[in-house]
Amino acid sequence: MRLNTKSAFLQERIKFEKHLSLSGLQISRARKIVFNEAIRNHGHFTSEELAKICFNKNKISRATVYRVVKDLLESGVIRETAFGDKHHHYEHIYDEKPHHHAQCLRCHEFIEFPDMKEDERYRPYLEKRGFKILGHEMHFYGICEKCQNQQKMK
Amino acid sequence: MRLNTKSAFLQERIKFEKHLSLSGLQISRARKIVFNEAIRNHGHFTSEELAKICFNKNKISRATVYRVVKDLLESGVIRETAFGDKHHHYEHIYDEKPHHHAQCLRCHEFIEFPDMKEDERYRPYLEKRGFKILGHEMHFYGICEKCQNQQKMK
């Protein structure tokens, strides 16, 4: 689900650097590289995958990538998606239409579906309790078509 | 967020046993015990916690509990909740009002908030694609009040 706005990229970079400054963190070489690779990567990715890419291309260590992923998450550049799997999945916000995920309990595959803007009513509840919302996601879980058919065959 | 309906317990048991039958699985001693402990446990729990309880009380092995948790999940007796943490959290449906979760990116603590029944419009999208929905959950992520204050102190 890709858009294609060019200036959005810059906005993401600014968002990230602003977050770093506010948190008293430096805009270091490693942070820039991990940011770029996260943005370059279209679709969902795990920390492990990102770490492999960053290590192969730029010898950034696994520990560093895991650390930067947390900053990316808190800055709102990426969001965490998925559940049920033992891996955490991320995707960046840049270049993506708002959407949600439904995941199969068995094979852990996703279906993406578009946002319908009906979730806004939940916000006041949370804000009243002091929760600072960075994002949200609707998670449907169930069994995907493929896995249903596999059961029938068996 | 507890209700308190007694017959609901039986319904859950029937739901579980029906799922087992349909999947060609036996209604074994271990499966009954894990089911009972999952229901007895109010609030969220991890597989590991459930495994400890079942082992201490009934010498059910960790591997078995992990296996049964998957059946409980597929049968709809429990649902998986949470993300961001490295543990999977579950809660049973029995005796619970429908609700959603908002989780802090830092300390992984939850806020629960009630269901507002606005999520139904998403269903046709998924069903059209052959996805058999077992449940859904709205996930808000952000920073909780406590963690916001900790940052200010620092």
Added chain:
DNA sequence: TCGCATATGAGACACTGTATCATAGTTAAC
């Protein structure tokens, strides 16, 4: 009751995410 299919237990295992700590890099003051 027997024989076959399924379930279980014990342990090993792979992998993820975290912690530690020594080294390197960055920043700002002098």
Added chain:
DNA sequence: GTTAACTATGATACAGTGTCTCATATGCGA
């Protein structure tokens, strides 16, 4: 430009989770 203080990084080691294997036990239908 040098120095000192602070922050980031890399290279491990580590703990915990969820999975797998395979030998044994159990349940179930004939």
